[in-house]
Every structure is written in structure tokens, then in C-alpha cells.
Amino acid sequence: MTTADLTECPFCLIAQGRSAAEVVFESAENIAFLPLNPATLGHTLVVPKRHVQDLWDLESGPAKSLMDSTLQVAHGLRVALKPQGLNLINSSGSAASQTVFHLHMHLVPRWDGDRVGNIWPPKRRLEAAVREQLADEVREGVEAAARLHLPS
Numbered sequence: 001m002t003t004a005d006l007t008e009c010p011f012c013l014i015a016q017g018r019s020a021a022e023v024v025f026e027s028a029e030n031i032a033f034l035p036l037n038p039a040t041l042g043h044t045l046v047v048p049k050r051h052v053q054d055l056w057d058l059e060s061g062p063a064k065s066l067m068d069s070t071l072q073v074a075h076g077l078r079v080a081l082k083p084q085g086l087n088l089i090n091s092s093g094s095a096a097s098q099t100v101f102h103l104h105m106h107l108v109p110r111w112d113g114d115r116v117g118n119i120w121p122p123k124r125r126l127e128a129a130v131r132e133q134l135a136d137e138v139r140e141g142v143e144a145a146a147r148l149h150l151p152s
Contacts, residue, residue, distance in 0.1 A: 011102035015049040025076065029062065030069040032107075039116050042081045042109040046070045052103040054092035070105050083109035087119065 013019035015031050024044060025032035032046040046069050052058050058066070074086060089106040091098040110116065126134070 009051060009102050010100060011045075011047045011104060012051050015047065025069065025073050027065070027069055029065045032069065032073045039106070039108050040110065040114050042077050042083065042107075044073055044077065044107045045104045046073055046107065047102060047104040053101050054098060054103055055090055056092055058103060066103075066105065070107065074107055077107060077109050081109050084112055085110035087116075 007013075010019065014021045014023075014033060021033035023031060023033045025046070029050070030046060030048055032044050035043060035045050046066065048058075048062055048066055050062070052062065070088065074088070077083065077086065087106070087108040087110055089108060090104070091106075092103075108116065
């Protein structure tokens with residue numbers, strides 16, 4: 001992403017105080033605010049103030065900070081709104097429905113019968129051989145990523 005692109009990133013603009021938002025939490029590294037088109041009452045976004053494109057670009061130190069902020073906001077939502085549940089959603093990449101390419105965590109308070117409904121597709125069990133092969137491939141990927149120090 002170029003410097004010009006960063007000056008137009010809507011979440012960078014909010015983090016820099018150059019664009020208005022209903023901010024509900026702020027730390028030195030992260031900011032949380034209400035989106036313009038919430039999925040449910042209380043839907044909140046938690047984003048790092050520093051531009052990070054997606055989860056794959058996040059390093060471990062900032063990841064811990066982001067999760068700490070996410071937990072703090074989640075507990076605040078529980079106290080304030082008393083939801084029956086909560087979805088924590090991150091979309092990385094356009095195939096996963098990421099539309100703003102600045103890492104963000106969606107905290108979506110949930111109630112039985114809300115307009116979001118069931119977010120999981122119908123269950124379809126993988127055959128044991130397929131599951132075992134997939135597990136081997138993922139284990140190899142995790143080991144390769146560790147050797148490459150991704151993320152650091």
C-alpha cells in the first residue's frame with residue numbers, strides 16, 4: 001500500500017482523528033468504534049491505529065495488544081448490553097469478505113432471533129482420510145511458517 005493509499009484508508013483517518021466516529025475505547029495502540037452499518041445493536045470494530053492490512057500482516061506484539069483491547073471492549077459490551085452471545089469476526093482478504101483493507105475485529109453482540117441468524121453453513125463431515133491429509137498439510141504449513149518466522 002502506498003503512502004497516498006494510507007492517507008485515504010478510512011480506519012487510518014479515524015485513528016488519526018481526521019474522520020469522525022463514535023469511539024467507545026482507545027488505547028495507545030488501538031481504537032474501537034461503532035460502524036456506520038452495524039449487524040446488530042452494539043456491533044463494534046476494534047482496529048490497530050497503525051495501518052496493518054490484514055491478520056497475516058500482524059506481528060505478535062501488536063496481536064497481543066489488539067486482543068487485549070478486543071477483550072476489554074467485549075467485556076464492556078457484555079456489561080452495557082447484556083447480550084446472550086457474541087461473535088468475534090475477522091475477515092482477511094476479499095474472498096473472506098474483507099472490504100476495508102485495514103485489519104479490524106468485529107465484535108457482534110448476539111441475541112436469539114436477531115437479524116444475523118446462524119452464521120455457519122450446514123454441517124458436512126469430512127471423511128477421516130481427507131481430515132487426516134488436511135491435518136498433515138496444515139501441520140506442515142505451521143512448521144514452515146515458524147521456520148520463516150511468520151509473523152515475527
